[in-house]
């Protein structure tokens with residue numbers, strides 16, 4: 075891989091990003107990096123972000139950087155060609171794609187956005203396409219990054235949508251490994267920070283939007299959050315929209331601004347209260363036939379002529395319980411159908427998709443069922459509890475949760491509201507990534523939004539491990555404990571440090587083994 079200075083400058087000019095160049099020489103970069111610690115001889119170095127310090131450029135130069143790209147000239151870079159741009163992140167995304175030889179052109183890309191359900195939908199699509207392409211599918215998700223079928227090409231993600239240089243690096247690796255398809259989650263932050271600037275997708279899925287990710291280091295307002303999420307529609311050749319999403323009109327008309335209406339598919343649950351945009355009909359509807367705590371079955375029906383051509387009408391079973399997971403599955407089925415998969419591929423895979431920390435069930439002999447789930451805002455907690463309540467009949471429901479510090483402040487009233495509306499028998503408020511805040515203060519804030527006439531007992535146990543054990547101790551057969559919010563996270567974010575934490579799953583499984591042997 076290499077990038078010559080002349081096409082790099084031409085690309086920046088074409089996008090009106092180039093301000094000026096200094097100390098220009100004719101060079102060819104043999105690597106690109108935004109991290110001075112990773113610079114090698116011949117690297118084009120990007121001075122990026124609010125936390126960038128000029129001493130990083132000094133380090134990059136010492137380690138062999140051949141030139142740098144920045145929004146201003148730095149004395150520390152004297153002697154190196156300086157490419158000064160008016161938007162570092164956009165420049166980095168464009169030059170990253172060029173350096174890695176535009177790997178996106180060799181991939182059929184399905185991209186997914188939504189406040190909730192991205193990871194689940196991505197895993198559904200990954201499984202279906204894994205079947206239809208005989209394992210030629212790459213996956214960029216919050217949980218795993220899969221660039222090929224060898225073990226060294228599968229690893230845990232540290233971020234939902236990677237920084238642009240990492241994104242194109244990983245896409246190139248996937249293409250070189252023979253992958254033909256890519257399923258990726260696209261967070262709103264990815265648009266906010268231009269990590270995916272200039273990237274086009276074959277299919278884009280919009281699942282839903284509810285207030286979340288608003289605060290310091292995230293989005294200043296809900297409007298900004300919605301705008302960033304909608305950019306996925308603007309950049310997709312074909313759009314799939316869950317018609318039950320809030321702000322459907324806004325999302326649909328944004329999609330329509332750049333996509334022909336015949337390439338926009340809308341789907342919804344049969345009987346859902348939706349108000350469709352004037353010029354659009356529903357393309358697919360699905361109807362639940364059966365649900366329990368282990369699986370759900372639904373019938374998918376194509377309504378429009380173009381939807382019928384995809385031949386996806388079928389009765390499907392998914393191993394991820396919860397009615398919202400039916401919607402996630404439908405989005406994955408339609409997207410995979412557009413990528414060439416058949417109903418047969420869907421049926422062969424959907425009934426055995428399990429995702430770590432998402433509706434993960436821990437069975438016990440005498441302590442009822444334990445669910446570990448990533449729900450951590452109003453919409454997801456409400457839907458999760460509503461589903462579990464429908465399933466418990468006479469049993470008791472205990473919910474254990476906390477909320478993150480320093481961000482997502484709207485989650486606290488949201489969690490209080492979801493608990494009030496779904497009134498579990500018992501709530502245990504505990505610690506969940508408190509950051510620089512006091513977890514007890516966060517718990518009290520959630521509690522202040524609970525209507526205590528609606529909810530059974532509320533307990534405060536700040537040590538999460540003790541809280542989990544206490545919840546399990548009091549659970550009997552027929553009852554359910556929900557350990558919400560952390561999924562399989564093996565850390566607690568405390569005072570800026572990812573402090574090791576055994577994970578809800580490990581603590582629950584080991585404790586059940588200990589008390590039931």
Ligand SMILES: CC(=O)N[C@H]1[C@@H](OP(=O)(O)OP(=O)(O)OC[C@H]2O[C@@H](n3ccc(=O)[nH]c3=O)[C@H](O)[C@@H]2O)O[C@H](CO)[C@@H](O)[C@@H]1O[C@H](C)C(=O)N[C@@H](C)C(=O)N[C@H](CCC(=O)O)C(=O)O
Pocket residue numbers: 108109110111122123124125126127130232233234235236237261262263264287291292
């Ligand atoms: C707050 C935030 O957005 N932080 C992102 C940022 O971190 P950063 O500290 O590097 O900050 P920066 O100011 O952009 O950059 C400083 C630069 O100095 C460089 N450096 C640093 C030290 C050194 O010795 N030498 C050096 O060159 C760094 O490599 C970096 O390029 O840039 C990093 C790499 O580009 C990101 O990994 C990191 O995301 C952090 C991990 C994060 O948590 N981000 C969240 C907000 C996020 O993006 N979340 C979404 C999901 C949200 C959703 O579900 O919708 C996601 O896509 O994951």
Ligand SMILES: Nc1ncnc2c1ncn2[C@@H]1O[C@H](COP(=O)(O)OP(=O)(O)OP(=O)(O)O)[C@@H](O)[C@H]1O
Pocket residue numbers: 188189190191192193194195216281282398399401402431432433447448449450453454455457458
């Ligand atoms: N379509 C949906 N609507 C509402 N809640 C959902 C939906 N799909 C999943 N959930 C809930 O949200 C939780 C997170 O799901 P998932 O990881 O698939 O979403 P995500 O968009 O990747 O989340 P995040 O951005 O927080 O990483 C699940 O554990 C479940 O409780």
